[in-house]
Amino acid sequence: MTSGQQLFADALTSCRLWRVWTFLGGQDIKTRFRRSFIGPLWILLNLGLFVGGAGVVYGVMFGQPMREFLPFVITGVVIWGFLLSSFTEAGGAFVGAEGYIKQFSYPKQIYLLRALVTYSIVLLIGFCAVILMQIVIGGFEATGWLLAIPGLALLVIAALAHITISAYVGTRFRDWPHALAGLLQVIFFVTPIMYPIKLLQAKHLDFVYKLNPLYYLVDIVRHPILTGSFAPTENYGFALVYILLIWIIAIFVARKLDNRLVFLL
């Protein structure tokens, strides 16, 4: 087991090296779209297709007013994509950096932050799609976006814990990202992203979202963006509790595997 003190020192050093991981993260985005004709526009295009297809069908199916429902779906999908990356893609954060980890002396945690930077950039591009839609069909409110910042901060803090857990566990068990991808697909359909919570409430299925911590993480960002006011206070509270618990797990996993990590690569 690595001592907490050692881990803390490494984490501090990693933060000081922000130039390194922000650069690496930016490069990852560049790599992702290098040799593609329209580059990051693919993110917008894919979102448009998804919302235009699935969003419209679900909207009709659930009898939702489109002007409210489409921005709701696109915002949820963008945030979900970020969460999904922090669970599944992050499983390869250390594995993909093997060449660096075995050769350079910097603390390994910089590769976690690099992953966070990459996923955050994709999230921001996704938000551009949301703003675009809000401008086109109406409902854009700058205050809403400002009020989303506290929720966004919590979301990012939670995502870093997910990345930490997935990166360490994914190095130890290479099956991890695959297993998680299947599980998260199920969670996607039981999390109110493609349908509003009203529908669950009407069927007395409140527990489906109330017991789902990811719902709170999504809602504290989505609610202000869509409505221009803070999400219900208890949602921030539940998100905080979840963050506390997930970070305890993350630190436990990191302490357990940090020293062995380089030997597992």
Place this chain on the structure above:
Amino acid sequence: MTDLGIHLADVGIRFEGQRDSGGIKDWIVSRFAGPKSVSDRYSVDALHNLNLSIGHGERVGLIGLNGAGKSTLLKVMARIYPPTSGTATVRGHVCPMFEFATGFEMNQSGRDNIRIRGLLLGMSPAEIEEKLPEIAEFTELGEFLDYPVRTYSAGMFVRLAFAVSTSINPEILLIDEVMGAGDIKFAGKAKRRMFEFMEQGKVLVFASHSPDLLRSFCKRSIWLDAGSIRMDGDTDDVLDCYTRTNQSAP
């Protein structure tokens, strides 16, 4: 920082693993199979109970047969391998020069790879931009620097990595047998640059199989044998013993 140095106390490195891939399947099986599955595990003691102190201004050579633990020891000093027993204290900025064939972003240009490598070796972005023309010049890769490195040949990777690694100001320089990089033309140039670079290192630990190089750079040498220090002392004495022992063997 004035008191640079490396102190190893009772350092041991044990590699452990499973003969199988060690995936989730094996893990679950091992939970149920009980102690019988132990035979499937292996462990290798790469280093045992090493005690070693290298101070400011020292240049130390490492010699030993293949598999004696030279590279492992260098990786401990570089803080890449955390010791599985004992403690390793390293004060100073470490510049490792271990391998020039890995750690590239294949889809990015040579120039961007220079930037990444520079950052990971501890250069600041401004410093990198300042040194970039000189590094680019040294690699002699010309327009290839704008191509993604996946189009590079093995020799071109070496040139790129070598040029970046030797452009920094090292405090603690750890070198693992990297002489003879590239073709005849480049090798000569590389050798000269390497010598200059090694002169700059305030602490140098240098693993090599070449007695001449060790004699010209290191006053002190350490002979590693099967993960332990067999001899530690004046380079000439250590090299004499080392060659005598290993050449007399049938």
